[in-house]
Amino acid sequence: MKAPLTVKPSKHFCSRAVPSMTEPREPNESPALSPILPNVASFHLSNPIYRPSLHTVDISTPKPLQKSILATPIIQLLHSSFISPALVGMADTVRIVVCGDEGTGKSSLITSLVKNVFISSKIQPTLPAITIAAPGSVTTTIVDTSALPQELNTLRKEIRRSDVICLVYSDHYSYERVSLSWLPLFRSLGVNLPVVLCANKADLSPGVDPEEEMMPIMLEFKEIDSCIRASAKEQKNVNELFYLCQKAVTHPVAPLYDSKEQNLKPAAVAALQRIFFLCDRDQDGFLNDLELQEFQKKCFDKSLTPEELDDIKTSIKKRLPNSRTEEGVDEQGFILLSKMFAEKARHETVWTILRVFHYTDSLSLKDSFLHPKFEVPPNASAELSPLGYRFFVDLFLLFDKDNDGGLNEDELAALFAPTPGLPASWVDSSFPSSTVRSEAGHITLQGWLAQWSMTTFQDPKMTLAYLAYLGFESDEKGGTTAALKVTKPRKRRRRQGRVERNVVLCYVLGSRGSGKSSILDAFLNRPFDSTYHPTIKPRTAVNSVELQGGKQCYLIIEELGELESAILENEAKLNSCDVVCYTYDSSDPDSFAHIVDLRARYPQLDELPAVYAALKADLDKTTQRAEIQPDVYTREIGMSAPLHVSAAWTSISELFVTVSEAALFPNNAYPRTEPESADRTNFYIATGVTVCTVMALLYVWKRTNPG
Ligand SMILES: Nc1nc2c(ncn2[C@@H]2O[C@H](COP(=O)(O)OP(=O)(O)OP(=O)(O)O)[C@@H](O)[C@H]2O)c(=O)[nH]1
Ligand SMILES: Nc1nc2c(ncn2[C@@H]2O[C@H](COP(=O)(O)OP(=O)(O)OP(=O)(O)O)[C@@H](O)[C@H]2O)c(=O)[nH]1
């Protein structure tokens, strides 16, 4: 194996490090002499031919591009789009294998590129691999090969290792062999690499029309990314050739543009539609000048001059006469712009846009963008940060077009347009039924924030993904994670003092039919419903609660349905719970026993703060068929007596405040686990006294009502 030779990029190497790309331009210098390189026009040879230009005539002629639409803003873009591969997340290494018949000038092209001279004396048949590395640009390795039969294995191996093939021909014979031998060979290897076709020794045949010669091959072989005529001898288009090879890897045209259809591919259109949507900050369907500037700044770190803005609109108007460019650029116009870039072989501009918006080469959103690192330590929880709440408030207000304080179905659909749809957990919990709705059944701002608070609590990664889809931006490091925060871990057992959370989870536990669902409904301000629908699946409700002193928190209440036992046996589930609300139906004598039974079966429950609620207070209270009556039971374990509430009374809101406060200030909300003997004695005395009193009263009553 020959050791790779590392060289500094020569002045003429057309990579991201190419000086003319990064040098500031004169403002009125014609910016678009060539699709990519400002100085290409000074060559006598033809400009490169790109796949997307197959059916466009103007690509090889510099004129139509001059002072064109695309010209001004886009060339500026180019400066920045070529600064750093890291900036836009493209491949940062490119391996080019140079193939072609014997004597076509493969080694000469490489030497010409690296040494910047043409060596007419016989150079060694195959050059050692050359690596060109420049800080901030793609590291490029160029591998020379031989077409000799005894080198076929090496050739195959090198092709397999490469990212792109530079295929060279130089006369009629080697031209014929391109389609008869070389391209079929690549196909037989199954590598599916882009091919840049180079007609070398252009100095020997000055009159040839490159389009006429190369187009038929391009049409037949879709793997050909672009074609170029070059001369190693005269050092014409040599830089450009290798630049095209790099570009075929870093900015492939195939995922963006369908040259047969002469249109952008559907996935590219979908991505651009989403980008347009996110850039249309005021959601009026147009990118106004300000929004265009923001877009330009974000993607290319440059602003547009008024003339450039006009240029853009004029060029759109030319192709879409009906577009209302006075109001700005609409979605169709925006997509047309990208299509024009692709047509003019400036698809790298489209890639820059897509990559700034976190798209991968396969046009999906980057995984690291959707799923950034975000850890919630044990006993801590995730909440929205002020930035996160701000974002969701703004989003709500922006999409409540009719200003009725609720998002109707259309408004919701519009809001979720840049996402894959409602989060799965929302669909499962038949959103928006889990939170506050307006009379018309539309989610209110309060409900919207409560819903996101709950989602973040339950599944912060889901919130992060949706923040990404919905276009959350922050200057802070970490992107979307700035919208979240992690709460201080709380003590696992018997926490004391204040629990530093703003979102807390309450399990409501109680016998069947005791009125749990009705509590959830009341929590969401739904009118009381006397029909009974037993709960099978766990069900949650979330709303904000105003605590004493005016502070606000979000309370998630969950009833567990038939999964009650399963959830209580699950340590993690129990651990995520902040407070338990034990309920019983005070009008049903068999209701309280369930609580006694639960506490006996799951002693772990006693590690959680709790509140007891005697429900259906509007009905006649009855004696519980339990060893100990609820009031005595709670007193015995050192807890507050059950709160008597009714889902049919508005005063039920007291219960939610009490539950939230027990979660946040749990000091007094734990049961005493070891019964104190003194208390027990007192209890027996008290019971004894009660029993005697009742007996005495009964006796008196009987005496006064004989028969
Ligand atoms: N006129 C002209 N001659 C060239 C050009 N490029 C290369 N040659 C000549 O073509 C011959 C072959 O060039 P090489 O660079 O050795 O070609 P190669 O493809 O590496 O050949 P093998 O290593 O044998 O496969 C040499 O005599 C070069 O001087 C060119 O652009 N114009
Ligand atoms: N009068 C009166 N009836 C109530 C009250 N709360 C609930 N109910 C009724 O009691 C029945 C059961 O209520 P649910 O809320 O479904 O009880 P649950 O505990 O969720 O029942 P399961 O899901 O089967 O465990 C329903 O018919 C309710 O209308 C109340 O405060 N007063």
Ligand SMILES: [Ca+2]
């Ligand atoms: Ca229920």
